[in-house]
Amino acid sequence: MSYVEFLSQYGDRILSGTLVTMVLTVLAAALAVAIALAAGLMRLAPNVLVRGTATVYIEIFRGTSLLVQLYWIFFVLPLFGITLEKFTAGFVAVGMNLGAYGAEVVRGAILSVPKGQWEAALAINMSPATRMRRVILPQALLIMLPAWGNLLIELLKGTALVALIAVADLMFQVKQINGTTFLSAETFGTALIIYYILARFMITPFMRWLERFMLRKVGRV
Amino acid sequence: MTDEDLSGFPLALEGPDVPMVSFRTVTKRYGELVVLDALNLDVAEGEMVTVIGPSGSGKTTVLRMLMTLETINGGVIYVDGKPLTHMPRNGRLVRADSRHLRQMRSNIGMCFQHFNLFPHMTALENCMEGPVHVLGIPKAEARARSEELLDMVGMADKRDQHPSRLSGGQQQRVAIARALAMRPKVMLFDEVTSALDPEVIGEVTNVIRRLVAEHNLTMLMVTHQMGFAKDISDRVCFFYGGRIEEQGAPDELFGNPQKERTQQFLSAVKEAN
Amino acid sequence: MFDWRWDFTWQILPRLVIATGNTLMAAGFGYAIAVVLGLVFALAQRTPSRTLTFVVREAVEFIRSTPLVLQIFFVFYVGPQFGLRLSPWTAGMIAIGLHYAAYLSEVYRGGLDSVPKGQWEAATSLNLSTTRTYFRVIIPQALPPSLAGMGNYLVGIFKDTPMLSVIGVAELMHTATAIGSETYRYLEPYTLVGLIFLAISLPTAAGIRVFERWVRRKLGLS
Ligand SMILES: Nc1ncnc2c1ncn2[C@@H]1O[C@H](COP(=O)(O)OP(=O)(O)OP(=O)(O)O)[C@@H](O)[C@H]1O
Ligand SMILES: [Mg+2]
Numbered sequence: 001m002s003y004v005e006f007l008s009q010y011g012d013r014i015l016s017g018t019l020v021t022m023v024l025t026v027l028a029a030a031l032a033v034a035i036a037l038a039a040g041l042m043r044l045a046p047n048v049l050v051r052g053t054a055t056v057y058i059e060i061f062r063g064t065s066l067l068v069q070l071y072w073i074f075f076v077l078p079l080f081g082i083t084l085e086k087f088t089a090g091f092v093a094v095g096m097n098l099g100a101y102g103a104e105v106v107r108g109a110i111l112s113v114p115k116g117q118w119e120a121a122l123a124i125n126m127s128p129a130t131r132m133r134r135v136i137l138p139q140a141l142l143i144m145l146p147a148w149g150n151l152l153i154e155l156l157k158g159t160a161l162v163a164l165i166a167v168a169d170l171m172f173q174v175k176q177i178n179g180t181t182f183l184s185a186e187t188f189g190t191a192l193i194i195y196y197i198l199a200r201f202m203i204t205p206f207m208r209w210l211e212r213f214m215l216r217k218v219g220r221v
Numbered sequence: 222m223t224d225e226d227l228s229g230f231p232l233a234l235e236g237p238d239v240p241m242v243s244f245r246t247v248t249k250r251y252g253e254l255v256v257l258d259a260l261n262l263d264v265a266e267g268e269m270v271t272v273i274g275p276s277g278s279g280k281t282t283v284l285r286m287l288m289t290l291e292t293i294n295g296g297v298i299y300v301d302g303k304p305l306t307h308m309p310r311n312g313r314l315v316r317a318d319s320r321h322l323r324q325m326r327s328n329i330g331m332c333f334q335h336f337n338l339f340p341h342m343t344a345l346e347n348c349m350e351g352p353v354h355v356l357g358i359p360k361a362e363a364r365a366r367s368e369e370l371l372d373m374v375g376m377a378d379k380r381d382q383h384p385s386r387l388s389g390g391q392q393q394r395v396a397i398a399r400a401l402a403m404r405p406k407v408m409l410f411d412e413v414t415s416a417l418d419p420e421v422i423g424e425v426t427n428v429i430r431r432l433v434a435e436h437n438l439t440m441l442m443v444t445h446q447m448g449f450a451k452d453i454s455d456r457v458c459f460f461y462g463g464r465i466e467e468q469g470a471p472d473e474l475f476g477n478p479q480k481e482r483t484q485q486f487l488s489a490v491k492e493a494n
Numbered sequence: 495m496f497d498w499r500w501d502f503t504w505q506i507l508p509r510l511v512i513a514t515g516n517t518l519m520a521a522g523f524g525y526a527i528a529v530v531l532g533l534v535f536a537l538a539q540r541t542p543s544r545t546l547t548f549v550v551r552e553a554v555e556f557i558r559s560t561p562l563v564l565q566i567f568f569v570f571y572v573g574p575q576f577g578l579r580l581s582p583w584t585a586g587m588i589a590i591g592l593h594y595a596a597y598l599s600e601v602y603r604g605g606l607d608s609v610p611k612g613q614w615e616a617a618t619s620l621n622l623s624t625t626r627t628y629f630r631v632i633i634p635q636a637l638p639p640s641l642a643g644m645g646n647y648l649v650g651i652f653k654d655t656p657m658l659s660v661i662g663v664a665e666l667m668h669t670a671t672a673i674g675s676e677t678y679r680y681l682e683p684y685t686l687v688g689l690i691f692l693a694i695s696l697p698t699a700a701g702i703r704v705f706e707r708w709v710r711r712k713l714g715l716s
């Protein structure tokens with residue numbers, strides 16, 4: 001079978017898998033960003049309990065494998081009465097995992113906002129919450145954007161694991177096609193190229209654009 | 222660059238008064254920017270020549286070319302009568318290969334503005350690295366000689382310290398000892414006091430004074446310290462726009478500069494101090 | 495709700511411990527390949543050949559942008575299509591070694607670039623050979639800033655070994671899944687796997703930080 005024939009026969013399934021991968025990526029990214037912001041801020045809280053909770057969360061999710069977390073959420077969590085449908089389990093696992101990595105990025109970025117900015121905000125008598133929201137976070141956001149570019153690519157790659165709990169993403173589709181056709185180079189090769197395109201020609205340019213957009217917004221072009 | 226006509230340049234300099242260093246119509250460009258324009262400069266054996274001039278006039282570039290850290294775009298540099306940037310091949314000069322450069326580099330030592338000591342080696346290890354691993358001198362002998370040199374620059378008691386534990390002045394003195402340990406015939410100093418706090422500049426200039434007084438080294442020095450240059454140089458060259466605008470004995474050049482640009486530069490420097 | 499069975503736990507623990515050995519072996523072999531191959535990738539990008547630099551650069555980008563689990567499938571299944579059969583272990587080590595070599599080459603590149611230009615110039619002024627300059631001057635200084643990254647990826651490769659289970663390498667995850675499908679109990683095996691990963695990766699990460707400080711002190715850099 002020529003590659004063109006291969007594509008015309010299986011193109012639809014590959015395309016639908018790609019769409020599922022993209023939706024998973026977007027949902028997982030939204031969850032990861034929310035968790036990262038919350039856990040990152042909690043890591044800087046004065047309260048030991050709040051700080052401790054965030055630390056435990058981060059250490060558990062960074063200390064074990066995404067695959068272990070995915071299986072645990074999908075196979076074990078139901079025993080505790082929390083049953084997630086496989087698609088949900090998939091993006092929740094990926095989002096929670098990358099959220100833990102993102103939390104450290106958020107924390108690092110907040111801490112690297114120059115000390116003078118904290119003092120200047122204090123000097124005009126801002127409350128800690130206002131200071132964080134109006135002065136520190138906007139600047140920290142700029143600092144952390146490049147790191148998020150890398151994290152989002154890791155996140156995209158992470159979504160491929162949900163195929164192992166039978167979510168019909170790109171990885172799952174090509175695995176299925178390979179199982180019936182044994183055209184491994186065509187199936188897996190095509191998927192590699194699609195993931196590469198998603199990472200380098202969608203995520204990376206999007207993050208670049210976001211960086212420029214943010215720079216303009218804070219008036220530092 | 223390769224088909225440049227070098228037929229006018231001798232394969233080697235011969236005669237009774239061969240200079241230790243000789244720049245013959247040397248040109249250096251960075252893209253469009255001509256940094257040195259057909260420079261001619263001879264330094265006799267044992268002579269101390271100081272290069273002064275405004276920022277960007279090409280002073281550092283002269284030293285870096287001599288240390289072979291930069292390639293040249295035209296002309297030939299000779300060291301001890303032999304071509305440095307080129308080598309004789311079948312009766313004509315061709316670009317030096319890395320083997321020729323390695324051989325010729327052994328004549329030259331250099332001290333940098335920012336010392337460039339190896340941070341993971343102690344003062345003594347810095348001094349021994351070249352003698353042991355380039356010159357192949359036995360360790361014991363290299364150690365004895367390095368200790369002697371560290372003693373001469375007043376750093377004997379700090380020989381086992383890493384550079385991070387030394388002040389700028391101390392680091393620069395170790396750097397001088399390290400360069401001397403290679404037994405060069407020519408020493409190059411590029412603004413060796415510019416990165417130092419004022420109160421330690423004397424430590425370093427005193428070492429250089431001693432070198433001039435006690436050793437028959439050929440030296441080429443770039444400095445912004447006019448008083449020091451006046452004291453110790455045999456000759457001072459004032460660089461301007463990649464050329465030697467004026468040169469002469471320090472008393473003449475500082476006391477009675479002929480060119481307008483020299484006068485402007487010297488009075489500007491005087492005002493700044 | 496907490497239906498944790500200790501007798502079952504003790505019963506399966508030995509099998510999981512043996513599988514942990516396989517996991518560590520996979521991580522170790524994979525890392526050894528990555529450390530060496532990564533240096534080759536990094537140095538290849540410092541050669542004067544523009545073509546070589548470009549090709550290696552693009553290959554590294556490609557490997558870093560695509561999922562490891564897919565690369566594992568690719569290496570394992572594409573061989574037989576062209577008459578080359580690889581064992582799960584061989585295919586797994588090639589895939590994971592290559593994947594992390596790409597990451598480590600970036601760490602090395604950063605380390606090498608962080609050595610100031612003046613160090614190269616001082617080495618030239620002392621007439622040190624290129625090899626000697628690399629091994630005695632540049633790499634010792636490039637190493638400390640690379641150690642944190644190298645350590646991260648050591649832990650990273652360890653945590654990515656469960657992906658080898660997809661082609662049947664009998665590491666921890668594979669064994670836990672096997673136990674699950676034999677006994678229909680997933681709580682204990684998967685939880686234990688998580689705990690074993692935590693018990694190894696957290697101290698390793700802490701150990702690496704200590705090691706990093708020790709190396710810096712040893713080299714007199716701090
Ligand atoms: N690597 C380079 N690329 C491009 N231009 C360079 C480079 N190195 C030096 N130059 C330019 O060459 C000119 C001469 O530089 P050089 O360092 O020799 O000046 P200098 O006389 O030593 O000045 P200073 O007193 O500031 O040290 C300057 O205009 C400089 O910008
Ligand atoms: Mg200079």
